[in-house]
Amino acid sequence: MLERLLAELDRGQTLSVKKLAMQLETTPAMVEAMLEHLERLGQVETVEFCQETCAECPLGSNCAMEKRQRLWQLRLNR
Amino acid sequence: MSDGHAVNVALLKEEQKIQRDLPLIALAGQPNMGKSTLFNLLTGLNQHVGNWPGKTIERREGIFRDNGYSLRLIDLPGTYSLTANSPEELIAREFILREQPDLVIAVVSAANLERSLYLVAELISLPTPLVVALNMMDVAELEGYRIDVEVLQAALGVPVVPLVATRAQGVRELLRIVEQVLNKERVLMPRLPEIRADHQQALREIQNLIHGYVPSPYPLEWAALKLLEGDAELTRLLQESLPPERWETVHKILRAHDDALMAVASGRYEWINRIMRAAVARPPMGQISLTERIDRFAAHPILGLIILALVLGAVFWVTFTLGSPLQEWLELQVVERFAVFAAASLANAPAWLQSLVVDGIIGGVGSVITFLPILAIFFAAFGLLEDIGYMARAAYVMDNFMHLMGLHGKSFLPLFLGFGCNVPAVMGTRVIDSWSARLVTILIAPFVPCTARMAVVAFLAGAFFGKYATLVSWGLALLALTMLVVSGVLLNALLFRGKRSAFIMEMPLYHIPNGRTIALLVWQRTLAFVKKAGTVILGFSVLVWILSVLPGGGLESSFLARFGKLVEPVGRWMGFDWRLTVALLTSFLAKENAIATLGVVFGSGEEGGLSQVLVATYSPAVALAFLTATMLFIPCAATLAVIKQEAGSWRWALVNVALMLALSVSGSSLVYWLARGFGW
Numbered sequence: 001m002l003e004r005l006l007a008e009l010d011r012g013q014t015l016s017v018k019k020l021a022m023q024l025e026t027t028p029a030m031v032e033a034m035l036e037h038l039e040r041l042g043q044v045e046t047v048e049f050c051q052e053t054c055a056e057c058p059l060g061s062n063c064a065m066e067k068r069q070r071l072w073q074l075r076l077n078r
Numbered sequence: 079m080s081d082g083h084a085v086n087v088a089l090l091k092e093e094q095k096i097q098r099d100l101p102l103i104a105l106a107g108q109p110n111m112g113k114s115t116l117f118n119l120l121t122g123l124n125q126h127v128g129n130w131p132g133k134t135i136e137r138r139e140g141i142f143r144d145n146g147y148s149l150r151l152i153d154l155p156g157t158y159s160l161t162a163n164s165p166e167e168l169i170a171r172e173f174i175l176r177e178q179p180d181l182v183i184a185v186v187s188a189a190n191l192e193r194s195l196y197l198v199a200e201l202i203s204l205p206t207p208l209v210v211a212l213n214m215m216d217v218a219e220l221e222g223y224r225i226d227v228e229v230l231q232a233a234l235g236v237p238v239v240p241l242v243a244t245r246a247q248g249v250r251e252l253l254r255i256v257e258q259v260l261n262k263e264r265v266l267m268p269r270l271p272e273i274r275a276d277h278q279q280a281l282r283e284i285q286n287l288i289h290g291y292v293p294s295p296y297p298l299e300w301a302a303l304k305l306l307e308g309d310a311e312l313t314r315l316l317q318e319s320l321p322p323e324r325w326e327t328v329h330k331i332l333r334a335h336d337d338a339l340m341a342v343a344s345g346r347y348e349w350i351n352r353i354m355r356a357a358v359a360r361p362p363m364g365q366i367s368l369t370e371r372i373d374r375f376a377a378h379p380i381l382g383l384i385i386l387a388l389v390l391g392a393v394f395w396v397t398f399t400l401g402s403p404l405q406e407w408l409e410l411q412v413v414e415r416f417a418v419f420a421a422a423s424l425a426n427a428p429a430w431l432q433s434l435v436v437d438g439i440i441g442g443v444g445s446v447i448t449f450l451p452i453l454a455i456f457f458a459a460f461g462l463l464e465d466i467g468y469m470a471r472a473a474y475v476m477d478n479f480m481h482l483m484g485l486h487g488k489s490f491l492p493l494f495l496g497f498g499c500n501v502p503a504v505m506g507t508r509v510i511d512s513w514s515a516r517l518v519t520i521l522i523a524p525f526v527p528c529t530a531r532m533a534v535v536a537f538l539a540g541a542f543f544g545k546y547a548t549l550v551s552w553g554l555a556l557l558a559l560t561m562l563v564v565s566g567v568l569l570n571a572l573l574f575r576g577k578r579s580a581f582i583m584e585m586p587l588y589h590i591p592n593g594r595t596i597a598l599l600v601w602q603r604t605l606a607f608v609k610k611a612g613t614v615i616l617g618f619s620v621l622v623w624i625l626s627v628l629p630g631g632g633l634e635s636s637f638l639a640r641f642g643k644l645v646e647p648v649g650r651w652m653g654f655d656w657r658l659t660v661a662l663l664t665s666f667l668a669k670e671n672a673i674a675t676l677g678v679v680f681g682s683g684e685e686g687g688l689s690q691v692l693v694a695t696y697s698p699a700v701a702l703a704f705l706t707a708t709m710l711f712i713p714c715a716a717t718l719a720v721i722k723q724e725a726g727s728w729r730w731a732l733v734n735v736a737l738m739l740a741l742s743v744s745g746s747s748l749v750y751w752l753a754r755g756f757g758w
Contacts, residue, residue: 001351002344003337009582014477016377016585018370026351027360033193034347035582040163041339044582 100150107185109156112213115243117153160200162311185211188218199346202268210238230357235269271349280335291319306338369587382475391552393459398547402540404451409687413444442619445677446670449533456529461599465591496526500717518569521734524713525562530669541689542701554709622678653700653750699753707746712738
């Protein structure tokens with residue numbers, strides 16, 4: 001299942017957790033669990049959006065990304 | 079005294095010996111599953127906190143006593159697996175394998191079983207008896223999950239006890255089951271995860287090769303599996319204990335099965351998936367299914383784009399239906415009357431002062447202030463879309479669309495911010511790792527129509543196109559986004575040839591918007607706009623006014639007119655006179671300045687307000703060309719400064735200016751001549 005998830009990610013597309021869950025015939029929670037597992041293995045990484053960028057941003061206090069959802073990205077040099 | 083002390087020491091030693099002889103229970107679990115809550119509940123004050131030998135990780139040990147029945151409990155560090163990826167994982171597995179507790183209680187969350195069961199998949203493969211404490215049953219019920227404990231138990235082959243540790247519910251039953259297992263009154267038949275057939279053969283070969291060399295107390299099967307998984311600690315130990323030629327054979331097998339790490343973990347997830355399907359029923363109706371139903375359309379690659387375009391159109395429709403009448407009212411009843419009042423009040427003042435206040439300040443800042451209802455509606459509309467969870471879908475379908483065009487997956491994030499303001503959009507490109515992809519995103523970010531740009535469009539479209547204003551604004555916004563994609567594709571072809579990486583988003587559930595959150599957002603952003611009007615736009619309006627009255631002799635001979643006439647030939651391609659050309663150029667400092675300049679040049683005290691004066695002066699073809707030029711014009715000074723900062727040189731800032739200027743001039747010229755062709 002983890003291998004099938006990696007194969008889906010290798011296509012280089014943008015996917016939602018839900019879409020991945022449908023493709024793998026499982027639940028979004030399962031996909032998230034596997035993504036977290038892959039993250040621990042260094043295969044994918046969480047995308048950190050606002051760090052020092054937001055500290056410098058004049059709109060940081062009411063930024064659209066403040067309530068952002070979680071995002072992962074496949075590591076290219078894995 | 080010394081006799082008493084000796085007695086105490088003897089008693090303490092006796093007590094320690096009794097404690098050592100008690101059944102030893104290890105509590106294992108992932109972080110935040112309620113393991114420590116259960117430990118505290120069982121041990122109360124009978125616990126000792128220290129550190130694991132040689133580590134700074136907390137070790138908690140305690141005694142459970144009830145009616146003469148006692149247990150010794152160890153709270154193991156929270157771990158996700160038993161692979162030696164972290165000190166916590168090493169401690170937990172070394173304790174279970176070396177200390178050999180009589181039983182392990184795996185504390186899992188009923189509300190998060192998919193995550194929790196991975197550790198169970200590892201624990202169940204060890205020889206130590208296992209009981210699963212299914213904690214947080216209350217949370218799972220609240221979320222609508224129905225867990226068939228009997229089925230779960232049968233699927234795992236070990237006892238499962240439902241629990242709400244925070245309310246001490248199910249703890250008696252857990253202790254009863256623990257006692258049964260310890261007394262061997264319950265037979266455990268663990269059902270283990272399987273690995274792929276090709277790796278099973280390799281596993282058997284490794285087992286044969288390492289048999290007799292596995293350091294105590296590691297079980298043979300477990301050690302072979304961990305070798306196949308690439309466990310660094312086990313690899314080191316077996317490399318030391320195996321004769322070199324035997325290790326070389328093992329190493330060859332491992333090299334030939336270097337994908338086994340994924341295959342073993344994959345087998346465990348297949349096992350979890352099967353168990354979940356058998357034992358857990360998800361909520362069939364309600365919020366989750368509603369979100370799924372909406373997403374069938376909203377997150378669809380094609381329908382989603384159509385819905386996004388319709389949503390954008392709806393935002394413009396609301397803006398014109400509610401905002402334009404308010405804007406007109408402000409223009410006629412507040413700004414114009416205030417200009418008349420100011421002119422009357424300053425009737426005896428010097429003519430330049432009257433002109434400065436009426437034409438410069440009220441004409442410039444007053445015209446921009448009339449944007450307020452339009453901007454407030456934009457802020458509220460986008461705040462609402464963010465709050466209900468739609469913006470994540472908008473970003474998702476846009477991103478899919480951009481991928482089709484060859485753009486990078488991460489680019490949508492900063493572009494998404496551009497609807498508010500292009501400055502954070504450019505700064506937000508720092509999230510992109512690849513330099514070329516980041517550069518492309520920096521260069522196309524200013525194409526996203528920011529609220530200031532859209533407010534200028536809304537002001538003029540409302541005045542010129544009446545009931546078609548929604549359609550015109552919507553078309554202009556789509557034009558800007560199309561130009562963004564086209565520019566992105568072209569720049570990508572030139573600059574970005576790297577491999578695209580997959581990108582996975584978590585879609586939030588749709589939910590009822592929070593009025594207070596949206597109101598706060600509208601208030602903060604409106605306040606920021608008012609501050610801008612009172613500083614940058616005020617200062618610029620005064621400067622434009624000075625240029626429009628000096629050196630004296632009327633507007634047509636002013637410095638502003640002289641400068642305007644100098645650049646007018648280019649403006650003529652787009653149907654602009656010198657006034658519109660200057661208004662467009664002044665929008666470089668801040669987009670709203672286009673209206674402020676027109677306000678100063680035409681005067682807001684005119685009857686009917688600025689919008690009516692403009693309608694009487696220019697044809698719809700000119701207006702449409704001006705709107706196109708505004709939508710595609712070079713970024714404001716603040717955005718340009720940030721482009722220079724983020725791209726590292728003025729070269730790229732100038733590339734962006736050249737690109738947008740070329741598209742703006744050519745696009746609006748085309749629009750002007752086409753519109754004239756239609757007789758507008």
